[in-house]
Ligand SMILES: [Zn+2]
């Protein structure tokens with residue numbers, strides 16, 4: 001596999017920009033306190049859940065693992081690849097299912113997530129990027145949620161066109177039920193299922209399948225904005241910072257192939273190769289739905305990459321297409 005571009009990691013000092021005391025004082029002044037308190041509580045409850053694991057029923061642990069995957073899919077296959085990038089088309093049944101999964105991940109509405117993400121791609125690593133990685137690793141990971149948005153981010157968000165999203169009844173339904181629909185799916189639903197079906201204690205249900213899973217998936221998602229903008233290779237465009245990062249791909253269900261994704265954001269696979277060589281359960285899900293006739297118009301960027309590669313100096317030998325699914 002071609003891993004040229006030899007973009008090393010961002011400088012260590014840059015990564016630690018977030019522990020600069022001046023920057024911290026600035027963050028304190030601009031803190032988004034409701035979010036700081038909300039995320040603080042969620043993390044505290046996720047930590048508390050660690051003391052409940054040993055007394056949880058095995059069904060609760062299996063259920064937590066299963067709905068972790070579904071929550072992740074609601075972000076990767078749902079709001080990211082389907083709604084934000086329109087990289088494939090899905091039947092209403094798939095869209096409704098992905099909306100429920102997305103609600104379980106509870107990262108704001110599909111509409112707002114997509115809008116911020118479109119801004120991220122359009123103004124990547126500038127002041128208008130909601131999680132501008134130039135402001136340090138911590139800011140890109142979760143710090144951006146803890147402070148008020150930069151005026152340039154707000155302005156860019158207003159200008160970006162998201163009208164297409166409001167034409168989808170699934171997106172509108174979730175937006176109308178916000179925030180109660182998402183809060184119910186993320187915390188009450190796991191608790192109700194585990195207490196009703198295998199008589200788990202409610203505290204185990206809400207803490208492990210609710211808060212622990214929620215916070216874990218948050219960090220998996222955030223790794224794409226932080227680690228995959230700092231560590232890894234840049235074979236598709238050495239001039240940008242987003243990287244190919246297998247560890248992030250593992251935690252984020254195939255979203256770590258981020259150099260490819262920033263160069264070809266419309267590619268539904270969000271990676272060059274097939275699932276056999278690049279971990280990508282999200283692609284597998286989309287392909288499975290396509291086999292059932294529930295997904296169509298899967299866009300790929302393999303031809304665009306071949307054309308781009310032909311113009312690149314030190315271009316890799318063309319062995320790529322054959323390997324791709
Ligand atoms: Zn990115």
Ligand SMILES: [Zn+2]
Pocket residue numbers: 080084085117121261265
């Ligand atoms: Zn994207």
